[in-house]
Amino acid sequence: MKKTKAGCDLKTCLLCRLCQKEWIPAVAPNRSTFKAEKGERIFREDDEVKGIFFVYDGTVKVHKHWGEEKELILRFAKKGDIIGHRGLGKELVYPVSGTAIEPTTVCFVELAFFQASLKVNHDFLYALMQFFASELKESERNMRNLAHMPVKGRIAQAIFTLEEKFGTTADGYLNIHLSRQDLASFVGATYETVFRVLNEYTGEEVIRVDGKRLAIRNRALLKTFLGY
Amino acid sequence: MKKTKAGCDLKTCLLCRLCQKEWIPAVAPNRSTFKAEKGERIFREDDEVKGIFFVYDGTVKVHKHWGEEKELILRFAKKGDIIGHRGLGKELVYPVSGTAIEPTTVCFVELAFFQASLKVNHDFLYALMQFFASELKESERNMRNLAHMPVKGRIAQAIFTLEEKFGTTADGYLNIHLSRQDLASFVGATYETVFRVLNEYTGEEVIRVDGKRLAIRNRALLKTFLGY
DNA sequence: CTAAATTTATGATATAAATGATAAAAATAT
DNA sequence: ATATTTTTATCATTTATATCATAAATTTAG
Numbered sequence: 001m002k003k004t005k006a007g008c009d010l011k012t013c014l015l016c017r018l019c020q021k022e023w024i025p026a027v028a029p030n031r032s033t034f035k036a037e038k039g040e041r042i043f044r045e046d047d048e049v050k051g052i053f054f055v056y057d058g059t060v061k062v063h064k065h066w067g068e069e070k071e072l073i074l075r076f077a078k079k080g081d082i083i084g085h086r087g088l089g090k091e092l093v094y095p096v097s098g099t100a101i102e103p104t105t106v107c108f109v110e111l112a113f114f115q116a117s118l119k120v121n122h123d124f125l126y127a128l129m130q131f132f133a134s135e136l137k138e139s140e141r142n143m144r145n146l147a148h149m150p151v152k153g154r155i156a157q158a159i160f161t162l163e164e165k166f167g168t169t170a171d172g173y174l175n176i177h178l179s180r181q182d183l184a185s186f187v188g189a190t191y192e193t194v195f196r197v198l199n200e201y202t203g204e205e206v207i208r209v210d211g212k213r214l215a216i217r218n219r220a221l222l223k224t225f226l227g228y
Numbered sequence: 229m230k231k232t233k234a235g236c237d238l239k240t241c242l243l244c245r246l247c248q249k250e251w252i253p254a255v256a257p258n259r260s261t262f263k264a265e266k267g268e269r270i271f272r273e274d275d276e277v278k279g280i281f282f283v284y285d286g287t288v289k290v291h292k293h294w295g296e297e298k299e300l301i302l303r304f305a306k307k308g309d310i311i312g313h314r315g316l317g318k319e320l321v322y323p324v325s326g327t328a329i330e331p332t333t334v335c336f337v338e339l340a341f342f343q344a345s346l347k348v349n350h351d352f353l354y355a356l357m358q359f360f361a362s363e364l365k366e367s368e369r370n371m372r373n374l375a376h377m378p379v380k381g382r383i384a385q386a387i388f389t390l391e392e393k394f395g396t397t398a399d400g401y402l403n404i405h406l407s408r409q410d411l412a413s414f415v416g417a418t419y420e421t422v423f424r425v426l427n428e429y430t431g432e433e434v435i436r437v438d439g440k441r442l443a444i445r446n447r448a449l450l451k452t453f454l455g456y
Numbered sequence: 457c458t459a460a461a462t463t464t465a466t467g468a469t470a471t472a473a474a475t476g477a478t479a480a481a482a483a484t485a486t
Numbered sequence: 487a488t489a490t491t492t493t494t495a496t497c498a499t500t501t502a503t504a505t506c507a508t509a510a511a512t513t514t515a516g
Binding site: 064066067070072074085086088089090095096118119122125126128129130132133134135136137139140141142143144146147148149188228 | 294295298300302313314316317323324347357360362363364365367368369371375376416456
């Protein structure tokens, strides 16, 4: 990652949005901005936590590895999102990695300063607690799905999740470019299985595929694959 | 659940342990104590959040259902543990159920008072945030395991998790009585598969089984099933 | 203390999804 | 502009795990 001279606008990240205005001048000198290219690791699972990152521009996958070859993508982060916060808790080790999936700019805040920000800004701490509660809720829902929902349903779920997070462009495609392998890692299946299911969905005219882009064609039908 | 006249000792739960001493007199009139028998639901997934519970005595499983028949157990809670807190966040709906797996006593605190406690006790809020971070970390690790680790490994993992949480009795057995079905729901597999794996482990002299009790016989060997 | 219900035990069979293998296409690097 | 790497496309085969089926043994209820 390369450090950039230009800093962030002090307006987009979770920290700047939720702390008291009076705290912003303290944030300014304590943040630094980096650029990561596509595929570059921003922080690495099992490394010591040095601080917290905020996505300023671009898209990041948050993932956990299994062996050399396999991984599970837990979520995607875009502009304004916090990443690396799973390193809070007791052990100061990142339990996940963060990797840019397109050219990305991130803001970095050292751990000590981040913790000070939490001490000073009660509302920010409350918001962070609620944010963790939401992420836990989502994680546990995904876990239940992983245990009981077939791959076809998990892919439907993933498409809805991505749509909610990234929205769609004018032509109806999801506003994110995802490799098949990343989609597979996101739903917890292999590339081949995802490939097959995507073909099924396309044949059933449920979705439309164009390279790395995905569009929902028949929302109601896609929803039916979520149920039990 | 039956309300009991005798209240808690105001010392065991997360709230009483972490809030300021000065706040305890406020807690006293705002908590009520209930008894749940084995198998009784304490709070139900999809119900509106009325408040937060603390396990005062007994054991509770926290689980998410899938259809009529299936469920996934996310964690177990014992004396002192908080349950129902996943209902915080935005939507005030429990995303999970809590069910007593042995006769259990719980302390109940209404949501409004719980939120007031968080406003007043900064350290408690900080601890709760950290607790959420830990639970999220564990949830995501379990999710990765569900996606990539075979059942045999997940059972090994479950045994270690249960040992850490409940400890062992003098004769080496885990200090929790768990039905095969609950163990299966905890590792995200079927009863039959768990039954088979448990037989394998017993044959390999890795564990010892006695009714609903489990003991580790060969810790080193059991550990080898965790790896990739 | 007996009846009903639940939990455990166990084998046979089915199936969803992973693995393995290979080629073509596309993207990235030199 | 060409070479190298990565991503996509497929199909055949294997395997882990779920499903089905049934009986015995416990546990709980009346």
